[in-house]
């Protein structure tokens with residue numbers, strides 16, 4: 354390999370079960386528990402090279418920390434897409450950048466009947482005591498958190514007028530908040546909430562034309578749900594026309610107007626309190642949002658301005674020595690509830706992604722966000738801590754190491770928002786292995802690391818928030 358990131362985009366087939374990892378330094382004694390991460394694991398199906406980062410077949414990684422030891426398990430999700438890929442060496446359903454194998458008529462039938470992929474590579478969702486690997490799809494694939502074995506399926510759209518649910522959700526006091534998308538006669542996004550053991554309740558339905566915005570996540574404040582209407586999305590008429598010819602979601606992805614917007618919904622009544630226009634944007638992930646006062650909502654997120662934020666993430670580009678990548682910046686939007694446009698302020702110039710916080714502060718005024726930042730190449734090269742009101746940035750990095758999303762874990766009886774550690778799964782590209790990193794969240798100094806015997810790629814999406822530490 355001529356660069357330190359390309360191996361992160363190569364298939365890693367080895368599955369390990371409960372292997373104890375060698376620890377350098379030390380993990381805090383109070384840190385005991387498990388987290389499960391989801392992300393790309395296999396980049397080809399039979400002789401077909403999967404085209405896009407989001408196409409790769411999902412692999413779960415579980416890290417268990419306790420009594421000074423770190424144990425590791427990894428396993429592919431046995432989705433139908435995975436089984437067909439392994440047994441029949443074909444692409445079962447259209448993936449974002451790779452068409453399904455089969456005739457044009459078959460592809461058309463699949464898109465007309467809403468037969469979506471079930472490869473769940475976005476995250477892990479805990480619902481009613483069970484864990485599911487999820488993506489932007491109808492299906493949650495149930496997994497055993499102990500063994501990572503695939504144990505069942507659940508229709509996450511049951512009780513909703515929708516074709517898919519998004520991979521990112523929020524949890525607040527045991528209630529799950531989510532977004533569902535309907536690609537039927539009208540394209541619509543529905544905000545829903547789901548109390549433990551209950552069917553979902555639809556809160557608000559936001560309707561769009563045949564070119565709905567791409568929405569990947571949303572934000573929650575004390576009284577409001579904030580849904581981003583990005584200025585990029587898929588033209589479904591174009592998608593339908595091109596599907597028989599092998600066209601994909603990415604081929605139909607592009608600008609849908611010259612402005613974006615934020616929809617602010619009342620969490621109790623579902624009423625749309627405000628629709629606030631903004632400069633064009635594409636947002637995957639939010640750091641946080643909160644009500645500054647009765648008139649203004651603050652929304653912090655990583656913002657892109659170019660459709661290449663989606664279309665540029667091809668595997669061939671990402672593997673190359675000189676990749677062309679979109680730049681996302683950490684941005685603060687101020688949304689005036691009484692009307693007017695969103696005011697925008699850049700907090701951190703990117704490239705950066707995967708903003709995280711101490712989730713105990715979700716929806717509330719907060720001080721610190723954590724980011725994966727990139728100096729060069731396709732993968733992050735450092736972890737940054739941002740004091741968002743200043744804003745000031747502290748950074749940790751090591752040559753050749755590519756950290757993924759930093760997961761904040763609060764120390765027991767913490768008296769400060771940033772008292773705790775950051776955990777990150779990192780690719781050690783120089784040594785062809787991976788490590789579990791543990792940084793002090795206050796100082797960003799390394800506390801310890803545990804080396805995994807094989808490499809796997811930093812995840813492209815959020816780790817499960819089901820961590821129990």
Ligand SMILES: [Fe+2]
Pocket residue numbers: 475521569637638813814815
């Ligand atoms: Fe994501």
